[in-house]
Amino acid sequence: MANRNKPLSAEAYRWKQAGAALSRHVDWRNWPQSKQVEYMFSFGSPHALYEALGVDSALAQLYAACVANCTGPEQGSVMGALRALAAKRTGLLHRPELALNVAALASRYARRVREVADWKPRSNNVFRQLASLVRHLFDRYGNAPDWLIESWTRPTLAEDGVSLPDLTLHLGQGHSLRSFPRLPVPISKRLEHGMREAPAGCTFREALRYAQLAARNALDWxxxxxxxxxxxxxxxxxxxxxxxxxxxxxxxxxxxxxxxxxxxxxxxxxxxxxxxxxxxxxxxxxxxxxxxxxxxxxxxxxxxxxxxxxSGGAGPADSSWPGLPVNDFRAGPVRIEQLTTSAQLQDEGNAQRNCVATYLQSCRLGRCGIFSLTVDGTRGLTIEVTANRTVVQVRGKYNRWMTPQEHAWLIQWLSQARLVLSKHVGIDWQE
Known part of the structure; x- marks a missing residue:
């Protein structure tokens, strides 16, 4: 009886209040976004929030990305950003795949040059909304390259040691790209001009290569x-x-x-x-x-x-690996199957007259996966897929490019396996 009358601690009281709120509102997802954000910050600890909402919920993942590792002063800025976004009623707060991107925006919110309240989204597509919002908040003069603004919508916000959000803020304040302090290679004025002219959709490395080739009048390469x-x-x-x-x-x-x-x-x-x-x-x-x-x-x-x-195809003792989580493909006589043993890589290289067997260590470490396309059992293409589910190399025997028919089969597989084809993969349209 004594324990029943014992006063609750402050943390226990917050837990009780949060549980009571959850019991009164079974589905918090029907609440207005502003109320959801307030609810997210009402918990006394991350553990209490995850217990109440479930670690896989959109709000819990948003909290984990934006708030969990912030200090007190940082949390205030992040809360202001999320409240401002909630007032605009965008879909950005409900997309777990964009949680880290929203976190990057919220953590830099204090350095904005405009207010979220003045932003007017012109699309219902959340990726376009995010790119538009980034330009509105951080690009003072509106001349940051499109490829850099669009990089905010990708899963990886750092490339070749360059923080793309920090680079955006640097250029958005009117500074030159070549004066950014953490570039992997020196950038001349001519290269900076070329990088600013690189097409939308480029990564940092693609934009740099574009500028380097433009300076050589070799963009065809x-x-x-x-x-x-x-x-x-x-x-x-x-x-x-x-x-x-x-x-x-x-x-x-x-x-x-x-x-x-x-x-x-x-x-x-x-x-x-x-x-x-x-x-x-x-x-x-x-x-x-x-x-x-x-x-x-x-x-x-x-x-x-x-x-x-x-060597008789003999590999080291540890000659197999799980492979990437990418489905194989079957359509009539066409097969696209992942190679997951050293013997399979060696057989592929022998038949295709390429050096795919040298990818053994990368495959073991999960950096990439090698796939073989066959038609009626005859090898046609060797395909490299990176860990981020992008097809970056497709070659036939003696390193030839794929034919239009092979390209059509590949596109079917990409759709089923949810892969992306690099725009740089070669196709021999004359076949």
Missing amino acids: WGVVMESRLGRAALVDDAFWLSVVDFFVAAPMVDPCHFGPVCDWIHQKRSVGIGPEPAQPGFTLRGRGMASVLAQAEQWHRGQARGHRQ
Whole structure:
């Protein structure tokens, strides 16, 4: 009886009040957004909120992204941002996939140049609403590149060590891109102009490559470059790899499909070594001819396949992995199946005359997945899918590009498996 009359602690009292509110309003999702935000901040602890709402609810995920790790002063700014958004009755607060994006906006809300109240959404699409709101809040002069504003709608808000939200605020205040303090490579005035002119939908790396190629009058090579190691790997030793681009651009009548395989051969030569030769970090193409380079690259690719055949397809003890969570595809005689053992990778490389077996470690670590497209059991394409569910490489035998018919099959698979096809993947429309 004594415990029954014991006064409740402040935290226990808040828990009781929250539980009582939940019992009175079974479905808080029917409340106005402003009331939902108030309710979210009424809990005494994150644990109490997750207990009441469920960790998978939209409001709980919004709280986890925006509030859970904030200090007291930061929470005040975040609360102001969320209240302002709630007053506009947008769908942004109800989309868990945008919770981290809304959090990035709310955490920088104090640095806004305009008020949310003055913003008028012109679309019901929440991704367009977010891009419009970012420009309204942070782009004082309205000249931030479209690709940078649109980057706020993607799952990843940092690329190559660059915080895209911070870069947006930097440019939005009228500062130059080249003066941003955390760029992975130096940016000249000419490159900055090219990056500002890069098409909407670009990533930071794509915009940089676009500017670098524009400065060389070589924009026709943009797709080929982005499909190669220069588009997939981090920005390291940029000056050298741009010299490889210059080498190809200057060569007459060279098929662009050779660029990616040559880059793989150069990477092997510089960082690993070929055969008994040690790695040659200082290797360059200076003084070499295109025919010689293509021959050596082809010889290395063939040697890779021959070495795998001689080893009998034997891999290391840990020769299999779970693979990416991507569904295979079947449509009549067409199959697209993920390769999840070292033997399968080696067989694919032997049949397709490519170096896909060198992706063994990346596949094991979950950085990418390799898929094989077959028709009536005959291999047609080797496909690379990154961990963020983007198809970045599609090549046939001897590194040819896919045909329009193969492209049609691939599109069916993308739709079913919910994948994205990189705009830089090559298609041979003349087939």
